[in-house]
Amino acid sequence: MNILQEEIKSLKNLYKIEPQIVPSLNYVLNENLYNGMDSNIIENFNCIICSYIIRNPVECKKCSKLFCGNCIEKAIENNNRCPNCLFSPFKKIKFNLLLKNLLEESEFKCPLFCGKVIKYSQQDLHKNECSNIKFIYKCTLCKIDVNSDKEEIHKFKCPLLSYKCVYCEQVTNKIDYFNHLMICQNQTKYCEQLQLYYPSRFEEAYLNEFKKTIMKYYLLYKNIKDISNIF
Numbered sequence: 001m002n003i004l005q006e007e008i009k010s011l012k013n014l015y016k017i018e019p020q021i022v023p024s025l026n027y028v029l030n031e032n033l034y035n036g037m038d039s040n041i042i043e044n045f046n047c048i049i050c051s052y053i054i055r056n057p058v059e060c061k062k063c064s065k066l067f068c069g070n071c072i073e074k075a076i077e078n079n080n081r082c083p084n085c086l087f088s089p090f091k092k093i094k095f096n097l098l099l100k101n102l103l104e105e106s107e108f109k110c111p112l113f114c115g116k117v118i119k120y121s122q123q124d125l126h127k128n129e130c131s132n133i134k135f136i137y138k139c140t141l142c143k144i145d146v147n148s149d150k151e152e153i154h155k156f157k158c159p160l161l162s163y164k165c166v167y168c169e170q171v172t173n174k175i176d177y178f179n180h181l182m183i184c185q186n187q188t189k190y191c192e193q194l195q196l197y198y199p200s201r202f203e204e205a206y207l208n209e210f211k212k213t214i215m216k217y218y219l220l221y222k223n224i225k226d227i228s229n230i231f
Contacts, residue, residue, distance in 0.1 A: 027111055027127050029053040035107040035117050045103055047071050048084060053120070057095045057103075062087040066095070 030052050034042040047054045049071035056069030063085035067075075072083075072090070081088035104121040112132035127133060138145055141160040161174045167186035181187060 027123075027130075027133065029108050029111055029120070029123060033108040033111055035109055041102070042106060044099075045106075049075055053108075054103075057100070058092045059095050060084060060087070061091040061093045066099075 031039065031042050031046060036042065042053070045054050045057075045066060046052070047066070047068040050068055052068070054066050054068050058067050058069050058072050059065070060067070060082045062082060065082065065084040067083070072092070075083050076090045079088075080090050082090050104119065106120045107117050108120065108123070110116045110118060110126065110130060110132070112130050114130050114132045116126065116130075118126045139154060139158055141158055146154045159173065159175045162171055163174060163177045164171055165177075165180060165184055165186075167181075167184045167188070170180065170184075172180050
């Protein structure tokens, strides 16, 4: 095994990637997925901000228009008025119980086109079971999104993975690791003449003296070995 193979074998990953699971952003309901007979009914449940079927519904007290909870919260952050009737300040009321029951019983085709028809109230449950759902893993080191089928590969290729130098134990990221190995003062080099490894930190001025000393002991060992072979 050469020294490069030894280096690669000795790489020590200091940090474990623990991905954050982010559900697919395509899992949203719209009126085109409605599976009922009267499409006019479902139009009342469209959020005018995002154009999708409302999630966590909020109703305007003035005009009774329905909005997604998250959408309306962002909309009134800087301008506290209803996006529909423009009444200010925006005031919300509890979602009408009859409308709530009608919406929850409404059926939609799966937004990921797995072929199943689900009730509005079952959409979160189906999202965890849908055969077409995909997840994105967010790397905690480089912060990029990685598809679930590429997660294992990214664990070894992430440029911000940290490694410990096999010679000096200095910690560096993967991008700089091999550059560090080239200049590491504790790295060993191989001498063809002496057939041994010596530390890179020996400067050129001392290297010849080092070789002479080693050669002297090498020759002494060789002479002793030759003599012992005679007897």
